[in-house]
Amino acid sequence: MKTVLLTRSEEQNRFFNSGLAESDVSVLSKPLLQFSAYPFTEEVKKKVIDLDRFDHIVFVSQNAVRYGLPHLQDYWPQWPEGLMWYAVGPATALRLGDWNISAIVPETASSEGLLALKELTAPEKVLIVRGVGGRELLRESLISRGAEVDYLEVYQRILVPYQEKFDLDADSEIIVTIYSGEAMKRCAELIDNLECCTLVVPSMRLQTMAFEIGFDKVCLAASQRDEAMLETILQVISGVNFPG
Known part of the structure; x- marks a missing residue:
């Protein structure tokens, strides 16, 4: 089963929880930054x-x-x-x-x-x-x-002070939403197997940064709007969007 890892606040994740409700995925909420x-x-x-x-x-x-x-x-x-x-x-x-x-x-x-x-x-x-x-x-x-x-x-x-790294199934495909360079760096610190992850990012700058950090699979959404990010997530889930 695929897992979608949402990295913003619970309030900001509500749209995605609703949009992914009928998808055959596990949804985890792990905010990386507090404001x-x-x-x-x-x-x-x-x-x-x-x-x-x-x-x-x-x-x-x-x-x-x-x-x-x-x-x-x-x-x-x-x-x-x-x-x-x-x-x-x-x-x-x-x-x-x-x-x-x-x-x-x-x-x-x-x-x-x-x-x-x-x-x-x-x-x-x-x-x-x-x-x-x-x-x-x-x-x-x-x-x-x-x-x-x-x-x-x-x-x-x-930075949200997680004491341990994220316990993610190494055999599962992990789809991660990332909105900033700071959040991406923190994500890389908390995940052991970056090759298991497919990042969904809203800009080419973040896509380039992800490759530099060591992520292999990165999908670019049309914008950072919730609708655009969700559309890209659903495409990855269905196999329509192949990360590169």
Whole structure:
């Protein structure tokens, strides 16, 4: 029997549990990362208060909206006039929509997709809302275009402290969902037989990284949206999608 290993939080896994209910697979939930609010320091507060200094504000994840918007709303009951809002992908845009904010969304949900937007070709002052750490590509590329860029870091990632490696059936095909490089590295630490695993990832960057780490079978979903990831999982289960 095939096993699907879901590596995000229980809340985020609900869609997949429902979508896989009628498939002949075993489903395991093993969150790799936990998220918590970053302390609201005076430095963070100053950036929130100075929101009207920026021309563009970019949210790079759903968690950026979840942890960032409450702070911004506390100090800005009315948003600065002329501020342009961006979401890295459709799911993040939906989160912003919950706050009645209409965001510009790239065709590809990634830093590269954001950088391809014409609105960010020659930006002036940009505020990137994100978690602590992460890729520097967006910031560095915008700076190279002449932009003034600052971070508003509103949450932090914490590795879930598993005491032992995952006890997985070596004779079973393990299908693993991975959404970030940090989660992938943690996954590789917790699984003994990487050759038993087929990863499902939402970007070519993660696919390349998986091969470099030592995974042999990696399938690329059309995007990181739940529907796209589930479609790829079901294709792997049925044998339609052959990992490479």
